[in-house]
Amino acid sequence: MSVFVIIYFACLIASSCLAAYYEKRPTFLTLFSLTLISFVLGIVGGVPALRFVATAAGLLAFAAGISFAFREFIVIIAPANISKEVRTAPLTAAFGMFVIFTYAIAGIFAPWIAPYGESEVIASAFAMPDENMLLGADQLGRDMFSRIIYGARNTVGLALLATLAAFFMGAFAGLLAATKGGWFDQFMGRFADVIMSIPSLIFALLMLSIFGPQVTVIIVAVAIIYAPRVFRLTRAVAGNVVVMDYIEAAKLRGEKTWYLIRKEILPNSTAPLIAEFGLEFCFVFLLVAGLSFLGLGIQPPTADWGSMVRENATMISFGEITPLIPAAAIALLTVAVNFVVDWMLFRSSGLKE
Amino acid sequence: MSDKKQVLLDIRNLRIEGYTGEEWVPIIKGVDLKLHRGEVMGLIGESGAGKSTIGAAAMGFARDGTRISEGSIEFDGMELTTASEAEKRALRGSRIAYVAQSAAASFNPAHKIIDQHTEAPLHYRIQKRLEAQEDAMDLYERLRLPNPKEIGFRYPHQVSGGQLQRAMTAMAMACRPDLIIFDEPTTALDVTTQIEVLAAIRDIVDQFNTAAIYITHDLAVVAQMADTIKVLLKGEEVEQAPTEEMLQSPREDYTKSLWAVRSYQRPQQSRPEGEKPVISVQHVDAAYTGGVKVLDDVSFDIYRGMTVAVVGESGSGKSTAARCITGLLPPSKGQVLSNGEPLPPNYLNRSKDQLRQVQMIYQMADTALNPKVRISEIIGRPAQFYSGLRGADLKHRVDELLDLIELDPSKFYNRYPPELSGGQKQRIGIARALAAEPSFIICDEVTSALDQLVAEGILKLLDRLQKELDLAYMFITHDLATVRAIADEVVVMQNGKVVEQGPKDEMFTPPHHPYTDLLLSSVPEMDPNWLTTLLEERGVENVGEAADV
Incomplete structure (x- = not known):
């Protein structure tokens, strides 16, 4: 019986007792059932299995701790009305915000954070991690860590621009269609249907092979693909607002369409739109990464997570985790954004306990 | 009646709290309610007085975001605050029924009325399908719905609002419950339609000797329906008394102010001379x-x-x-x-x-x-x-x-x-x-x-x-x-x-146009005998048709 196992069980039992003493029922149940499961795990898997459990629990606790601290941090520094909202945010949302914040920092300050340039060859192909290279080298001997950092700027920046473009187009068209109504609404609706009927990946591939894989083409193509979805949501949300009496009152006052959209309809449709923005961002991000993986996205030598996965894909058969790191970066951001979106959806839908 | 003395529902010191997102605030602050078999109690008060919350609590139900924090609710000897969900579910629909304000929103538009009616009796295995359908038609007839044999086979949107409200009352009656809770059943209806529904509800509650809690903000309506009236204000009881007594000599100032509201009137003005209309x-x-x-x-x-x-x-x-x-x-x-x-x-x-x-x-x-x-x-x-x-x-x-x-x-x-x-x-x-x-x-x-x-x-x-x-x-x-x-x-x-x-x-x-006359005579009055008198004048059987003039 190693010291680790003794400490492991001692910690578990002590914390279960503490939880029981302070009448934290769910915590106690979790902790104590973990203790019981650990007996079985220890017998079947030995010390490594227990070590794995301990590491996982430690990571979770670490993430929860960071989320908690980050939430408190925002509550303190944010202005009163925002901090009141943030205080009610669940830990998952705080974790999501923290991850997004980290990515933003990495993207904005990439040249200062990354130790090497994104296309700088500094070692042999697939060199192992050492004190110079945190994550080793890629297939051309470039520093993996630096490329991940630059990738945050390129991939996330591109996806963000494309989503914003899609949103401006879609939301504006949707608001206009809902306000104008009649044949204009019909026309916009059918036009959106036409765009949506084309498979998105095929459409993007088509555009990129006609106009060449430039950044602007990617942004425009992706924006066109996603704008109809935004249009449909905005139109539906705004459609519920335009039938309100206050819109009728504004119309009877003689207000113009632009005033109606800006002052009366938009403020009442923002909550679902912001939530949708988060969701669409994930889809756009995955599409951009997918295009890169197919070789039609951001072109080398610019660092990009999607193409990094493809370029290093061969390494997976040697049991290396290198190609999984950019994939994990994509996954983490998607999960984080979804955490935040879930919280916003919860707030906007008014679902309260 | 002899069994009127038996207590059916006994609510003692009920306290209910609601969650505002930050803290629990009291909604009902210690209300007692005792209802005997066959008794109809009217709950009145302004919005926010807690009428509907008490109505739901009588079924052992606390709406989302609220909780029963204290007190006891005893229904026919069974304590509802500590009863399990399954036990309470067995009561609802069979022994306690609920009639909501908007029948249109409470019926499922995708199913025929009679299918929704027979759902509860079939679920509780009280009746076979055919039996239940015949019973439904019988109830429709008692509630004076037109074409009682046929109306149940329509969809909810194919009948009028007043008919739907009566169909809903019939549905509540399907299992012959001991207690029905009416939550503002006529508020959304026109005065002329309201009369049919009121008359139908009153008759059927009388026929089956069902106890009822009648929630409304309209005093004149409650005067027609209830044996006793309980006045609520901000989650507290103001006073309770038998209907006649309450109408003639309200004790509390708040009740008196409620009674007095309808007396406001301003002098009539005549048209200005020699001007064009605005x-x-x-x-x-x-x-x-x-x-x-x-x-x-x-x-x-x-x-x-x-x-x-x-x-x-x-x-x-x-x-x-x-x-x-x-x-x-x-x-x-x-x-x-x-x-x-x-x-x-x-x-x-x-x-x-x-x-x-x-x-x-x-x-x-x-x-x-x-x-x-x-x-x-x-x-x-x-x-x-x-x-x-x-x-x-x-x-x-x-x-x-x-x-x-x-x-x-x-x-x-x-x-x-x-x-x-x-x-x-x-x-x-x-x-x-x-x-x-x-x-x-x-x-x-x-x-x-x-x-x-x-x-x-x-x-x-x-x-x-x-x-x-x-x-x-x-x-x-x-x-x-x-x-x-x-x-x-x-x-x-x-x-x-x-x-x-x-x-x-x-x-x-008078004299009025017949339609004006119908409108005027349909406005409920404070006199508790108003509905009875009116129905006699119009002839009970004709009440439905009278409204369709």
Whole structure:
């Protein structure tokens, strides 16, 4: 019986007792059932299995701790009305915000954070991690860590621009269609249907092979693909607002369409739109990464997570985790954004306990 | 009755709390309620008094976001606060039933009425399908629904609102429950339809000796239905007494004030001499696109400083007439004159000044005020839009308007509509209309969504503003008590036609047009024998048909 196992069980039992003493029922149940499961795990898997459990629990606790601290941090520094909202945010949302914040920092300050340039060859192909290279080298001997950092700027920046473009187009068209109504609404609706009927990946591939894989083409193509979805949501949300009496009152006052959209309809449709923005961002991000993986996205030598996965894909058969790191970066951001979106959806839908 | 002495429902010291997002606040603050078998108890109070919460608690149910924090609810010897969900579920539908305010929203539109009716008896295996269907038809007959053999096989949207409400009562009766909770079952109905439902409910509760809790804010209605009345205010009991006693000698001041509300009346005014009417509706026909004619040769005049009440059941074309005046629905024939000048039929073609002249106050202040705009801007925008006021002038004007509607400018200037109470919202709606400096205001059921005391305040305010600003009002309502209080002239509408019009005094003294007579006699009165007397006069069997005249 190693010291680790003794400490492991001692910690578990002590914390279960503490939880029981302070009448934290769910915590106690979790902790104590973990203790019981650990007996079985220890017998079947030995010390490594227990070590794995301990590491996982430690990571979770670490993430929860960071989320908690980050939430408190925002509550303190944010202005009163925002901090009141943030205080009610669940830990998952705080974790999501923290991850997004980290990515933003990495993207904005990439040249200062990354130790090497994104296309700088500094070692042999697939060199192992050492004190110079945190994550080793890629297939051309470039520093993996630096490329991940630059990738945050390129991939996330591109996806963000494309989503914003899609949103401006879609939301504006949707608001206009809902306000104008009649044949204009019909026309916009059918036009959106036409765009949506084309498979998105095929459409993007088509555009990129006609106009060449430039950044602007990617942004425009992706924006066109996603704008109809935004249009449909905005139109539906705004459609519920335009039938309100206050819109009728504004119309009877003689207000113009632009005033109606800006002052009366938009403020009442923002909550679902912001939530949708988060969701669409994930889809756009995955599409951009997918295009890169197919070789039609951001072109080398610019660092990009999607193409990094493809370029290093061969390494997976040697049991290396290198190609999984950019994939994990994509996954983490998607999960984080979804955490935040879930919280916003919860707030906007008014679902309260 | 001998078993009347047996206590069926015994609620002791009930406390219910609601979660506001930060803390639990008390909603019900220690209410006792004792209901015997076969007894009907009326719960009355303003909105927020906790009537519906107590009604739900009688089934052992706490709505989402609320919890029963203290007290006991004993139903026929069974403690509901500690009973399991399964035990409570077995009671609901079979021994305790619930009739909601909106039958249209409570029926599933995808299933036939009778299928929904027989669901509970089949589920509890009380009856076989055919048996249950026959029983349903029997109940429909007792509730005096037309074609009781056939009506159940229709879908909910194929029957009228009053019939649906009766079908729902029949459904509640399906398992012959010991207790039925009626939550404002007639509030959404017209007065003429209300009578059928009231009579049907009263009869059936009587026939099966069912105990009932009848929740309403209308005193006259509760006087017809209940054996005892309990008055609630802000989650606390004010007083409880047998109906007769309560009506004749209410003890508490609050109860007396409730009773007194209906007495407000202002002197009638006559038309000013030698002036053109502010608004004159002349031989107007109107129809919605591709649909039926909803207005048929409607004419009436509204003079400066006068209030014209337009009354009728829902669907009579009152609101459509208002839409024609505002220009939202251009009339297909006829015209609307403003001070002798014809108004363009479509509001899009009207000038700023013509738009300014006609303002509107809406029924639902909730949907009439943009929840994301500050009060200062809601009121300020028309002033800015029409008069071009800016900066300090605009602020001064908004303050002036807030003073006019008796709200403190310093408190309300920067707030948002959701932070206000119903009556305050309606006042903001009035201020918005006044900000345009109109000569004519359409009041579309402005008080029907409000509690009686609040509604009275709004009526008094409108009356005062009319005197000060020399306004003309078109007052759309189905509530004849309001008409009696505020109108100078009355226009009675039915099926898109004007049936009768004239000064209020004439309208309220016989002889009437038969439809006016029906409307007037259908307004519930405080006398607990009113319904019985009325039904005798009309002949019980004819009550349904009488309403369809």
